[in-house]
Amino acid sequence: MASVNVNQNNFRQEVLESxxxxxxxxxxxxCGPCRMVLxxxxxxxxxxxxxxxxxxxxxxxxxxxxxxxxxxxxxxxxLEGGKELQRASGARPKDAIEAMLP
Amino acid sequence: xxxxxxMIIIGGGPGGYSAxxxxxxxxxxxxxxxxxxxxxxxxxxHWIDNYPGFPEGIDGFTLxxxxxxxxxxxxxxxxxxxxxxxxxxxxxxxxxxxxxTYLAKTVVFATGANARPLGLAGEEALIGRGVxxxxxxxxxxxxxxxxxxxxxxxxxxxxxxxxxxxAEKVILVHRRDTLRATKVYHSPLLNAPNVQFRxxxxxxxxxxxxxxxxxxxxxxxxxxxxxISCQGLFVSIGRLPNxxxxxxxxxxxxxxxxxxxxxxxxxxxxVYAVGDVRNTPLRQVVTxxxxxxxxxxxAEFYLSQQES
Numbered sequence: 001m002a003s004v005n006v007n008q009n010n011f012r013q014e015v016l017e018s019x020x021x022x023x024x025x026x027x028x029x030x031c032g033p034c035r036m037v038l039x040x041x042x043x044x045x046x047x048x049x050x051x052x053x054x055x056x057x058x059x060x061x062x063x064x065x066x067x068x069x070x071x072x073x074x075x076x077x078x079l080e081g082g083k084e085l086q087r088a089s090g091a092r093p094k095d096a097i098e099a100m101l102p
Numbered sequence: 103x104x105x106x107x108x109m110i111i112i113g114g115g116p117g118g119y120s121a122x123x124x125x126x127x128x129x130x131x132x133x134x135x136x137x138x139x140x141x142x143x144x145x146x147x148h149w150i151d152n153y154p155g156f157p158e159g160i161d162g163f164t165l166x167x168x169x170x171x172x173x174x175x176x177x178x179x180x181x182x183x184x185x186x187x188x189x190x191x192x193x194x195x196x197x198x199x200x201x202x203t204y205l206a207k208t209v210v211f212a213t214g215a216n217a218r219p220l221g222l223a224g225e226e227a228l229i230g231r232g233v234x235x236x237x238x239x240x241x242x243x244x245x246x247x248x249x250x251x252x253x254x255x256x257x258x259x260x261x262x263x264x265x266x267x268x269a270e271k272v273i274l275v276h277r278r279d280t281l282r283a284t285k286v287y288h289s290p291l292l293n294a295p296n297v298q299f300r301x302x303x304x305x306x307x308x309x310x311x312x313x314x315x316x317x318x319x320x321x322x323x324x325x326x327x328x329x330i331s332c333q334g335l336f337v338s339i340g341r342l343p344n345x346x347x348x349x350x351x352x353x354x355x356x357x358x359x360x361x362x363x364x365x366x367x368x369x370x371x372x373v374y375a376v377g378d379v380r381n382t383p384l385r386q387v388v389t390x391x392x393x394x395x396x397x398x399x400x401a402e403f404y405l406s407q408q409e410s
Contacts (some may be wrong), residue, residue, distance in 0.1 A: 089230020
């Protein structure tokens with residue numbers, strides 16, 4: 001399944017009300033470590049039908065970044081039923097990202 | 103999967119892909135083992151202005167990707183696996199990853215370095231919650247806030263300068279009484295109205311549980327302790343080489359860098375160290391790529407001797 005770009009309009013539906021656990025990736029186009037992580041979360045989106053991968057561009061969605069207290073990018077957050085289960089900041093290998101997932 | 107190579111390069115930064123490019127062009131069967139993404143520190147560098155050939159500069163991530171594609175064009179291969187153990191004295195040398203064991207006639211350490219942490223209690227837990235090592239990445243989140251920068255070198259100075267344009271107040275804490283940074287940074291920093299200095303001082307403790315709320319700063323000359331309320335802390339106190347894989351097989355110097363003879367040649371024949379991980383007077387993209395080419399030149403000589 002392809003990843004979903006999240007903004008303020010679809011945040012509730014795509015993230016909070018998602019039937020599946022969500023892997024949320026906060027990123028920006030100018031951030032090198034974020035660009036390292038992006039292809040990895042895209043791969044996870046394709047390989048894991050049980051997980052929904054959502055991306056939030058912090059430049060375009062500063063309110064959502066602030067709502068999640070994101071102070072560093074990339075930040076990865078795993079949510080289930082709208083509740084935060086895991087959080088990690090900084091680029092990391094794919095297996096470390098997978099280890100965050102339920 | 104084929105697991106025998108003429109050259110295995112550990113790490114996909116500029117030194118690693120320069121070695122891969124030269125090795126592949128020389129007809130060596132070449133593998134780069136990278137733990138997650140091409141580029142290393144280069145890939146995380148916002149902008150590179152001192153790598154020749156890019157008059158307007160280039161972002162580090164793109165440059166790293168291009169280095170990788172260039173090496174791949176000549177047949178070098180990359181596999182995304184983390185190396186966990188090496189047998190450098192074996193013939194051929196053995197490179198163990200979490201997935202399998204590779205055999206290599208020559209091995210190149212291109213493992214680079216990472217930002218050195220302060221080593222304080224709670225530091226790791228506060229990463230991304232106020233504590234950061236990359237002001238270019240995270241500076242924008244500190245608009246209108248108070249930020250402490252630790253260090254006195256070029257990275258600390260450029261971080262402090264960058265942050266002074268965003269944050270309300272920047273406090274630079276340095277253990278000496280003057281900046282070690284290149285002169286170009288001195289006057290803009292000293293003249294910035296919202297930058298303060300704590301000379302001869304160290305950050306000795308971090309405050310905050312869920313997120314950073316302040317730091318404790320100690321003056322090394324007077325012993326005086328000061329609590330500074332801040333939302334951000336950027337640490338720029340140098341680098342820590344990724345040389346753990348070499349421990350016990352190659353000599354490391356006091357800083358943990360792999361000892362070489364002034365070129366990429368290490369103590370073991372057929373084993374090379376390039377870029378930031380080796381003892382070298384300058385750690386730049388341009389010196390790392392030079393090392394990569396030189397290592398391949400030395401490896402070719404070694405391989406020709408082995409065959410004869």
